[in-house]
Amino acid sequence: MKICIKCILPETFPGIKFDEDGVCNFCRREERSLAKAPAKKAEYQRKLDNLVQQLKGTAPTYDVIAAYSGGKDSSYTLKLLRDRYDLGILAVTFDNYFVSPIAWKNIERVCNALDIDHVTFKPPWSIMKDVFSLASQKDIFPAPTLLRASAICTACIGMVKSIVLKYALELRIPMVAFGWSPGQAPIQSALMKTNAKFIRKNQDAMINSFPSEVSERLTSYFIPESYYADYSDRFPYNIHPLAFFEYDEHGILEELRKLGWKPPTDTDTNSTNCLLNAYANHCHILRHKFHPYVWEIANMVRQGVMDRQEGIEKIYSDQNKELITYAQRKLDAERVR
Numbered sequence: 001m002k003i004c005i006k007c008i009l010p011e012t013f014p015g016i017k018f019d020e021d022g023v024c025n026f027c028r029r030e031e032r033s034l035a036k037a038p039a040k041k042a043e044y045q046r047k048l049d050n051l052v053q054q055l056k057g058t059a060p061t062y063d064v065i066a067a068y069s070g071g072k073d074s075s076y077t078l079k080l081l082r083d084r085y086d087l088g089i090l091a092v093t094f095d096n097y098f099v100s101p102i103a104w105k106n107i108e109r110v111c112n113a114l115d116i117d118h119v120t121f122k123p124p125w126s127i128m129k130d131v132f133s134l135a136s137q138k139d140i141f142p143a144p145t146l147l148r149a150s151a152i153c154t155a156c157i158g159m160v161k162s163i164v165l166k167y168a169l170e171l172r173i174p175m176v177a178f179g180w181s182p183g184q185a186p187i188q189s190a191l192m193k194t195n196a197k198f199i200r201k202n203q204d205a206m207i208n209s210f211p212s213e214v215s216e217r218l219t220s221y222f223i224p225e226s227y228y229a230d231y232s233d234r235f236p237y238n239i240h241p242l243a244f245f246e247y248d249e250h251g252i253l254e255e256l257r258k259l260g261w262k263p264p265t266d267t268d269t270n271s272t273n274c275l276l277n278a279y280a281n282h283c284h285i286l287r288h289k290f291h292p293y294v295w296e297i298a299n300m301v302r303q304g305v306m307d308r309q310e311g312i313e314k315i316y317s318d319q320n321k322e323l324i325t326y327a328q329r330k331l332d333a334e335r336v337r
Contacts, residue, residue: 074179
């Protein structure tokens with residue numbers, strides 16, 4: 001398979017073209033932005049400094065609520081927010097029934113080391129089984145969504161975002177933090193006020209992607225219509241600091257070890273917290289002929305925060321067959337071919 005000689009995007013990625021040197025059109029398009037990246041990152045650091053100065057201590061509960069998976073990026077995000085800003089943080093873990101045992105231990109260690117309040121949100125297994133089984137068997141979301149994540153991950157993250165936002169609105173928390181890597185989302189979206197109209201449109205699209213018997217059960221996990229009027233002045237700022245702070249994976253792991261966080265041995269090469277991820281990747285690769293993490297990892301290679309060879313190993317290594325079988329059996333899913 002042909003892949004870009006600068007990043008790692010494959011010839012199967014939608015819309016890709018290669019020039020005579022073997023460089024893809026996405027790399028060429030990003031050249032100017034990458035040249036301006038250091039100044040842009042410094043600008044966003046200043047913006048977050050100013051936002052924290054403006055909002056810290058203004059809420060009756062917490063300064064920020066963080067979606068916390070127990071993985072390395074969300075763990076480091078908590079450490080950054082605590083060390084740099086000493087914020088009052090509420091960490092929320094979405095228990096999707098596939099959180100790795102090692103990740104649960106890491107969650108406890110990190111929250112205790114940083115003195116952070118932590119809650120777990122756990123829907124009934126019957127709901128999560130229906131959601132993940134359906135997403136494993138077919139693409140229920142629009143094609144553009146699936147360029148950046150598998151259908152399984154899109155469903156899971158959609159619920160996480162909504163549940164965390166509901167907590168923020170109800171508890172009057174002015175900031176919501178996510179541990180996205182620098183390759184997951186553009187820096188332009190790394191610090192912005194939540195757009196209520198956009199949230200409403202997105203959540204309606206997600207709920208309507210499921211059959212009625214599933215969507216009716218999911219509705220309670222999304223923002224109620226009344227919140228858009230009753231809490232119109234409470235919609236928080238979204239921040240994902242790793243987009244503009246220094247990101248060195250090996251350095252991050254060293255810092256996390258100081259908190260007692262340990263690299264998992266029970267997950268795949270693209271996750272440090274989830275036992276479902278390998279199966280999600282497997283289903284996506286079979287249906288689309290490209291890895292659902294390839295866009296993220298290619299961006300990180302372009303930005304110089306990940307070595308190209310390491311990126312190739314993360315994307316083009318075989319998925320863990322034991323994890324695939326484990327997820328299939330737990331979901332009682334038909335074998336994906």
